Amino acid sequence: MGVRLMSLHRILRTFLSTKRNYSTDGGRIRIYTRTGDKGTSSNYAGQRLPKDDALFEALGSNDELSSSLGLAREFCGPQSTLPDKLQEIQCLLQDIGSHLATPRSSATPTKLAHTDFSMSHVTKLEKWIDELDDQLPPLTNFILPSGGKASSFLHLSRTICRRTERRVVPLYRDGQVDEAVFKYLNRLSDFLFNAARFEAQLEGKEEVIYQRK
Secondary structure, three states: OHHHHHHHHHHHHHHHHHOOOOOEEOOEEOOOOOOOOOOEEEOOOOOEEEOOOHHHHHHHHHHHHHHHHHHHHHHOOOOOOHHHHHHHHHHHHHHHHHHHOOOOOOOOHHHHHHOOOOOHHHHHHHHHHHHHHHOOOOOOOOEOOOOOHHHHHHHHHHHHHHHHHHHHHHHHHOOOOOHHHHHHHHHHHHHHHHHHHHHHHHOOOOOOEOOOO
16 A cells, blocks of 8 residues: 555656646546647646657556556455555556656656656566566466466456557657666566466466467
């Protein structure tokens, strides 16, 4: 819960600092702004870009990834250790979204510092991958996404993570994304593969083996 509250605090600070013109109704702030009605939106530096810009493709895929992890988390069994890890990852994906929305070449030093993403998150994720790997039988065949609901949703999240990584490639190549973010997304798909296998094993579900027809 502490990680979640910390992330929500960061989000709130980000929204306040962007000074968006929210719609009001009787003093109550509404979620819609009407500023995107002409097909553009703004990044954290205040630049307005078309909504089909590579930046928003990356942000949208990153948001979809977090949503899929929330779904997978709901299907994990009561004895699973994964839900807390998945929640922490969701919070970090929110931080990654803030990082993506802040162009490294033009944002102010304050905003760059506010959206910095530490390489320590990559190191921690690698530790989680190794811990799961030590508890899993070695793979001797290709497996299909399977192994129960939680496992299957984790496999789905893995594929969305791969797409998110692909969407971030153009931004990373242009120097708009730091190396730590790109490495984290790359490691995350590996973690989700092991997490899916781990959850299947924990629930006693069978992983379906690929068979050439």
